[in-house]
Amino acid sequence: MKFDHIIIRYGEISTKKRNRKAFVDKLRAHIKWTLRDFAEIKISSSRDRMFIILNGADHVRIIALLKEVFGIQSLSPALKTGLDIEEVKNAALFYLSQLSGSIETFKISTRRADKTYPYNTDEMNHALGGHLLRNRDGLKVDVRNPDLNLRVEIRQDAIYLTGEIIPGAGGLPFGSSGKAMLMLSGGIDSPVAGFLSMKRGLDIECIHFYSPPFTSERSKQKVIDLSKKLAQVYGSMKLHIVPFTDVQMLIQKQIPENYTMTATRRAMLKIADKIREKQEGLAIITGESLGQVASQTLNSMFAINEVSNTPILRPLIMMDKTEIIELAKEHDTLEISNLPYEDCCTVFTPASPKTKPKREKVNFYESFVDFESLIEEAVAKTEIMSLTPEQEIGLLKDSEDLF
Ligand code: ATP
Ligand code: MG
Numbered sequence: 001m002k003f004d005h006i007i008i009r010y011g012e013i014s015t016k017k018r019n020r021k022a023f024v025d026k027l028r029a030h031i032k033w034t035l036r037d038f039a040e041i042k043i044s045s046s047r048d049r050m051f052i053i054l055n056g057a058d059h060v061r062i063i064a065l066l067k068e069v070f071g072i073q074s075l076s077p078a079l080k081t082g083l084d085i086e087e088v089k090n091a092a093l094f095y096l097s098q099l100s101g102s103i104e105t106f107k108i109s110t111r112r113a114d115k116t117y118p119y120n121t122d123e124m125n126h127a128l129g130g131h132l133l134r135n136r137d138g139l140k141v142d143v144r145n146p147d148l149n150l151r152v153e154i155r156q157d158a159i160y161l162t163g164e165i166i167p168g169a170g171g172l173p174f175g176s177s178g179k180a181m182l183m184l185s186g187g188i189d190s191p192v193a194g195f196l197s198m199k200r201g202l203d204i205e206c207i208h209f210y211s212p213p214f215t216s217e218r219s220k221q222k223v224i225d226l227s228k229k230l231a232q233v234y235g236s237m238k239l240h241i242v243p244f245t246d247v248q249m250l251i252q253k254q255i256p257e258n259y260t261m262t263a264t265r266r267a268m269l270k271i272a273d274k275i276r277e278k279q280e281g282l283a284i285i286t287g288e289s290l291g292q293v294a295s296q297t298l299n300s301m302f303a304i305n306e307v308s309n310t311p312i313l314r315p316l317i318m319m320d321k322t323e324i325i326e327l328a329k330e331h332d333t334l335e336i337s338n339l340p341y342e343d344c345c346t347v348f349t350p351a352s353p354k355t356k357p358k359r360e361k362v363n364f365y366e367s368f369v370d371f372e373s374l375i376e377e378a379v380a381k382t383e384i385m386s387l388t389p390e391q392e393i394g395l396l397k398d399s400e401d402l403f
Helices: 011-015 020-034 059-066 085-098 121-135 189-199 217-234 245-254 257-278 298-305 321-330 359-366 371-380
Strands: 005-009 042-045 049-053 072-081 105-112 148-154 159-162 166-170 178-183 202-210 237-243 283-285 383-387 392-397
Touching: 005 059, 005 159, 011 020, 011 072, 011 166, 020 042, 020 049, 020 059, 059 072, 072 085, 085 121, 085 148, 085 159, 105 121, 121 148, 178 189, 178 257, 189 202, 189 217, 189 283, 189 321, 202 217, 202 257, 202 283, 217 237, 217 383, 237 257, 237 371, 245 257, 245 371, 257 283, 257 298, 257 359, 257 371, 298 359
Parallel strands: 105 148, 178 202, 178 283, 202 237
Antiparallel strands: 005 049, 005 072, 042 049, 072 159, 072 166, 148 159, 237 383, 383 392
16 A cells, blocks of 8 residues: 555645635646656645545655645645545554554544445544554554544545655745745845745845945855755746946945935845836845844935835845844745855945935935936846756856746
């Protein structure tokens, strides 16, 4: 005997009434992609669940992969048996023998979707429970808090046995929330913001600003490596690399020092928004956390945000640095982020940036300079890389987009 099904419960997406079909289709497509190496499996979905029919595939490996898929609330390996009670008894014993943890207490919970089945739920519970007790020493029934609650579901064509409930990754399926652009620096925060965004079903592309020769190839490589980590979730990731030196030089020259940071962030946001528009995204994501540094005070955000009315999503806004670091460890990006290469913003950070910049002032300072043409130029010269977890496909110009 072998497990022949995995039951997938959707959780949150099953509460979305109108869009349910679209959600389920997206989840199904992503599961199909995740399990692409298993030619033998079949996927079937219904309103509230999905079944992976294993056809002999190793359920342990498949469960390990499915645990990473967003949109799955929980998983259970399942046995499908015929309707004959002896067959069900043997299957129950087999299920017990397959569990990894030690099981001392159990209960059987039968549900009859098919009310015409010759045994009612109590009779089934007794028949199966008795069989397990007779065949396993030391096992006891505990209806309140059992180590194993073996669920037996009687349907018209078959009976399903499930017990173990394995938590899934939660969240929403890939792409179900639309597309957004992640402003990705080489720091700790923005990659974490990327993972959290993907968890909520966003399809993301990354934007990175770099300022050669003030920032090195190694700092660019660091961002490529972080993007490859993000690519692990969906198998690929686009990275837009914006040459930012000219804009930064002009800011250094024209804007009073304590306002350079504010003006820099505004220019970055303007550029990111133009790229977003080209890529047909609907939001910009940052790794900002309230009050963490001068650019992330509420006053700063108020002054910076003025240049765009695109939604800015800040998944980390209310998190402490320690919480963010924990997430960075979990997603295996902390080590890369901690590499000491300089970022364009750190190179040009003034000694004492304004923590309470004023919109009127920054507008006034910016009014003497033609930033727009430099901003357009930066957008035009932006290069797009299409990355996969293992390798980079190549450097593409905007027009020869791979996808
Ligand atoms: P991070 O750890 O993500 O770098 P941080 O705490 O260092 O964040 P800042 O450097 O102020 O904070 O950056 C705030 C946010 O601005 C970043 O999370 C990121 O979204 C964006 N950002 C900063 N620098 C860059 C860059 N060079 N390219 C793209 N986005 C950037
Ligand atoms: Mg940073």
